[in-house]
Amino acid sequence: MQVIFMAKVTVKKKKEKFTPGAVVTEPASSLKNKTGDWRTFRPIINQEKCIKCYLCWQYCPDSAIRIDEKTGKVYVDYTYCKGCLICMHQCPAKAITKEVEKK
Amino acid sequence: MTKKVEEASLAIATAVKLSRVQVCPMYPITPSTHVPEKIAEYIANGEFDATLIDVESEHSAASAFLGSVATGCRTFTATASQGLALMYEILPIISGMRFPGVMAVANRALSAPISIWNDHSDAVSTRDQGWIQLWVESSQEALDTIIQGFLISEDSKVQLPLMVNFDGFTLSHVFEPVDIPSQAEVDKFLPKFKPVFKLDVKKPMTFGPIGFPDSFMHFKKQQQNAMINALEVVKKANSSFKKSFGRSYGDGLLDLYKMTGAEYAVIGMGTLCGTAKVAIDKLRKEGKKVGLIRIRCLRPFPEKELQNAIKNLKAVAVLDRHISLGQEGPLFTDIRSAIYCNDITINSYIAGLGGMDITVSHFEKVFKDLAQGKQKGEWLF
Numbered sequence: 001m002q003v004i005f006m007a008k009v010t011v012k013k014k015k016e017k018f019t020p021g022a023v024v025t026e027p028a029s030s031l032k033n034k035t036g037d038w039r040t041f042r043p044i045i046n047q048e049k050c051i052k053c054y055l056c057w058q059y060c061p062d063s064a065i066r067i068d069e070k071t072g073k074v075y076v077d078y079t080y081c082k083g084c085l086i087c088m089h090q091c092p093a094k095a096i097t098k099e100v101e102k103k
Numbered sequence: 104m105t106k107k108v109e110e111a112s113l114a115i116a117t118a119v120k121l122s123r124v125q126v127c128p129m130y131p132i133t134p135s136t137h138v139p140e141k142i143a144e145y146i147a148n149g150e151f152d153a154t155l156i157d158v159e160s161e162h163s164a165a166s167a168f169l170g171s172v173a174t175g176c177r178t179f180t181a182t183a184s185q186g187l188a189l190m191y192e193i194l195p196i197i198s199g200m201r202f203p204g205v206m207a208v209a210n211r212a213l214s215a216p217i218s219i220w221n222d223h224s225d226a227v228s229t230r231d232q233g234w235i236q237l238w239v240e241s242s243q244e245a246l247d248t249i250i251q252g253f254l255i256s257e258d259s260k261v262q263l264p265l266m267v268n269f270d271g272f273t274l275s276h277v278f279e280p281v282d283i284p285s286q287a288e289v290d291k292f293l294p295k296f297k298p299v300f301k302l303d304v305k306k307p308m309t310f311g312p313i314g315f316p317d318s319f320m321h322f323k324k325q326q327q328n329a330m331i332n333a334l335e336v337v338k339k340a341n342s343s344f345k346k347s348f349g350r351s352y353g354d355g356l357l358d359l360y361k362m363t364g365a366e367y368a369v370i371g372m373g374t375l376c377g378t379a380k381v382a383i384d385k386l387r388k389e390g391k392k393v394g395l396i397r398i399r400c401l402r403p404f405p406e407k408e409l410q411n412a413i414k415n416l417k418a419v420a421v422l423d424r425h426i427s428l429g430q431e432g433p434l435f436t437d438i439r440s441a442i443y444c445n446d447i448t449i450n451s452y453i454a455g456l457g458g459m460d461i462t463v464s465h466f467e468k469v470f471k472d473l474a475q476g477k478q479k480g481e482w483l484f
Contacts, residue, residue, distance in 0.1 A: 019300070021199065021262075021300070022311070025308050027309075
């Protein structure tokens with residue numbers, strides 16, 4: 001796992017690996033820090049059953065459900081999905097199922 | 104500069120005002136109550152431009168302290184005993200996030216049995232949590248140390264929170280003459296707080312992220328380095344304070360009393376040192392070569408300075424106002440470890456727990472023990 005506070009930070013004009021107090025000095029560092037590898041279960045969306053209510057998108061605690069702007073379809077961003085399955089439990093059309101993550 | 108008869112609590116409140124503190128999250132607890140009381144009065148009277156946050160507990164006071172420093176405000180709080188115990192969870196977070204600020208602790212025993220009286224069990228038991236700990240002996244020193252405290256804590260080499268410990272009741276509620284410096288003098292000594300990092304919507308940053316096992320230890324090493332840097336910074340603050348105000352406390356780390364030519368010495372912290380001085384004066388008149396080493400800075404621990412101070416002594420006695428139950432006095436542990444290589448007798452005395460008086464006769468007994476070559480200390484009742 002990439003350590004996010006290793007981002008370039010200058011203290012006393014000298015490059016230091018670790019900032020005092022572990023401050024992350026740049027925004028959006030989660031883009032560098034992939035967290036989807038914690039998952040035990042993988043949510044799978046059945047696009048035929050999906051009614052595009054977007055409840056899964058609303059409920060996802062990690063904003064890992066994305067909406068395709070062109071088609072309006074939802075998909076899971078597995079780079080950040082932790083496999084909590086809240087989306088599956090919320091889905092009124094039962095369009096989301098789970099699978100054990102195999103790596 | 105004006106001279107006033109003040110108790111340490113009021114002197115501290117005045118020092119907070121003079122230090123131009125911006126935020127005071129406060130939850131009053133005996134015997135520190137007069138500090139927030141006076142600060143509230145200063146603010147209400149329009150004499151002090153600061154925000155007082157009435158919090159619902161000490162845990163919240165410490166949390167608000169953290170949040171306030173994160174936004175770049177000079178911050179102060181005060182507490183004691185169970186209050187400090189309730190803050191305990193937040194103490195290492197404040198120091199781990201490298202937030203400078205000052206907290207005054209009116210030292211009081213921890214329950215049970217319930218006690219509102221002085222000993223050092225509250226603050227000494229938080230000594231491992233990354234706060235610089237200064238221990239004062241008089242109201243004057245309390246005022247001076249608060250002002251120095253911000254300078255030390257905010258120093259770029261330090262960036263750590265600082266605790267000013269003053270004995271509950273024996274100091275917090277005792278009136279004595281205090282020189283109060285003018286605002287202009289303090290402004291000259293203490294520059295505006297310039298945080299290294301602060302929360303700012305224009306420049307977003309993440310504070311308090313997770314430290315994975317591959318990095319956590321590096322941050323602790325940084326904290327340790329900052330603590331060691333603080334030794335010099337405390338000394339420097341003490342000497343520059345002397346230049347500005349004409350007062351100093353030993354070298355800032357240790358305050359020695361009649362140690363020239365001394366053969367035996369007691370080591371302690373806080374107001375018990377005042378009593379020790381009376382005993383030493385008396386014994387010196389009788390021709391006994393005795394002295395006092397007052398530990399002013401407990402964390403970081405002034406190891407080299409201590410080795411230097413005791414090198415010509417025959418024996419020392421350490422008076423702990425706290426006991427690490429199941430072991431010994433923690434100050435004794437620190438001192439014995441620091442002077443391990445010195446060939447010297449060192450005895451541990453536990454004294455003054457829960458406000459039990461430490462008197463001149465106690466010190467006379469301790470010095471008598473040392474002179475007789477006694478190899479073991481005891482509890483002084």
